[in-house]
Amino acid sequence: MNQYLDVNPEVAQAVAQGKPVVALESTIISHGMPYPQNVETALQVERIIRENGAVPATIAVLGGRLKAGLTKEEIEYLGKQGQAVTKASRRDLSVLVAQGADGATTVTTTMMIAHMAGIKIFxxxxxxxxxxxxxxxxxxxxxxxxxxxxxxxxxxxxxxxxxxxxxxxxxxxxxxxxxxxxxxxxxxxxxxxxxxxxxxxxxxxxxxxxxxxxxxxxxxxxxxxxxxxxxxxxxxxxxxxxxxxxxxxxxxxxxxxxxxxxxxxxxxxxxxxxxxxxxxxxxxxxxxxxxxxxxxxxxxxxxxx
Missing domain, CATH: 3.40.1790.10 (Indigoidine synthase domain)
Structure with a gap:
């Protein structure tokens, strides 16, 4: 497991057991729409995934940690921070991690972190x-x-x-x-x-x-x-x-x-x-x-x- 990667326990258990997991990006939360609509939308997306039988894994960089599976509080934090959070593509990851900073993941970085966590679908x-x-x-x-x-x-x-x-x-x-x-x-x-x-x-x-x-x-x-x-x-x-x-x-x-x-x-x-x-x-x-x-x-x- 990547030393900088934190996988939510529910997500980690689902991946280990071969259960369905779906990755989600976080740029749509921080840069996609205003608060609180961004948080409401993100949580509704997670609910839809659960209603259809899978475990949601919203992905982001928080405090320099690569996160696969955010808590409701972490999603709320990203939504409130909005565009103050760096829009993180591949070129940003090593710097954000080294600096202990936050980053909202794009398609690129969501794919990267999902792959590290063993998640196949996004x-x-x-x-x-x-x-x-x-x-x-x-x-x-x-x-x-x-x-x-x-x-x-x-x-x-x-x-x-x-x-x-x-x-x-x-x-x-x-x-x-x-x-x-x-x-x-x-x-x-x-x-x-x-x-x-x-x-x-x-x-x-x-x-x-x-x-x-x-x-x-x-x-x-x-x-x-x-x-x-x-x-x-x-x-x-x-x-x-x-x-x-x-x-x-x-x-x-x-x-x-x-x-x-x-x-x-x-x-x-x-x-x-x-x-x-x-x-x-x-x-x-x-x-x-x-x-x-x-x-x-x-x-x-x-x-x-």
């Missing part, structure tokens, strides 16, 4: 990817590199719609990451169910997802598996309308010189502002939907092990 909102204009800025999320090398299945609603989705898919293909559409042949675009882009394979049940993951392990293959689970129809936003909003937000980010790890929080906040909060509600509902599918997949995977 539910999030949307992954990062290749940003628009990356051919000149080279702004490419570390999430894609992590998916190429860390053995965790990530259940998401596709890549965030603020990104260059065709280039994101090309990058994933280069890294050998299978992109599975859950009951769809098309990549969902976070706020919307469609993007006009094809996934690698359509998969139609949690049992089928579990079988793919089990086979991936049996074959000894490296890297992650991306499951693209469309936002529920009732919360899907109009594609033309949301794309116009995103274009406006991207233009404003360019004008203000915003780049790097500040780009995604700025764009998501700007989209929320322009849509009058509709995008935040969509974001919350798609996370709930992904948590449910991840838990069902973890249960099915546990039955195969």
């Amino acid at each position: 539910a999030t909102g949307g992954i990062g990817g290749v940003h628009r204009g990356a051919e000149t800025t080279m702004d490419i999320s570390a999430d894609l590199e992590e998916l190429g090398q860390t053995d965790v299945m990530v259940v998401c609603a596709g890549a965030k719609a603020i990104l260059d989705l065709p280039l994101t898919l090309e990058y994933l293909e280069t890294k050998g990451v299978p992109v599975l559409g859950y009951q769809t042949k098309e990549l969902p675009a976070f706020y919307t169910r469609t993007s006009g882009l094809a996934v690698d394979y359509q998969v139609n049940s949690p049992e089928e997802l579990a079988k793919v993951l089990k086979t991936h392990h049996t074959l000894g293959l490296k890297g992650g598996i991306l499951v693209a689970n469309p936002i529920p129809q009732a919360y899907s936003m109009d594609a033309d309308a949301i794309n116009a909003v995103i274009d406006q937000a991207v233009a404003e980010a360019d004008e203000k010189g915003i780049h790097g790890k500040q780009t995604t929080p700025f764009l998501l906040a700007k989209v929320k502002e322009i849509t009058g909060g509709d995008s935040l509600e969509a974001n919350i509902q798609l996370v709930f939907n992904n948590a449910k599918l991840a838990a069902q997949t973890a249960v099915a995977y546990s039955a195969l092990s």
Whole structure:
């Protein structure tokens, strides 16, 4: 066990016994929405995972310790601290641990810590990817590199719609990451169910997802598996309308010189502002939907092990 890693006793017992566990990120708590809505959402996601038969393991860095499975009090702390907590990607971990600092984990670092703790399945909102204009800025999320090398299945609603989705898919293909559409042949675009882009394979049940993951392990293959689970129809936003909003937000980010790890929080906040909060509600509902599918997949995977 990693000397810097603290695994919640319930999570550790479930992993040791081969019971279903689902990892959750903490950036959505600290940087995704205001307090107390962030804490309420995080706790509801954990409840959904439990209701569907799995153990939730929210992941973060607290006091320099890598945490796999937070208490309610720790989630409350992260929610209150908000953006004062470092948004922690791979490059930040060693420094935060050495300094005894706090960090909210992104997709990248959640995958890393989940893997250290023996957790195979992770539910999030949307992954990062290749940003628009990356051919000149080279702004490419570390999430894609992590998916190429860390053995965790990530259940998401596709890549965030603020990104260059065709280039994101090309990058994933280069890294050998299978992109599975859950009951769809098309990549969902976070706020919307469609993007006009094809996934690698359509998969139609949690049992089928579990079988793919089990086979991936049996074959000894490296890297992650991306499951693209469309936002529920009732919360899907109009594609033309949301794309116009995103274009406006991207233009404003360019004008203000915003780049790097500040780009995604700025764009998501700007989209929320322009849509009058509709995008935040969509974001919350798609996370709930992904948590449910991840838990069902973890249960099915546990039955195969």
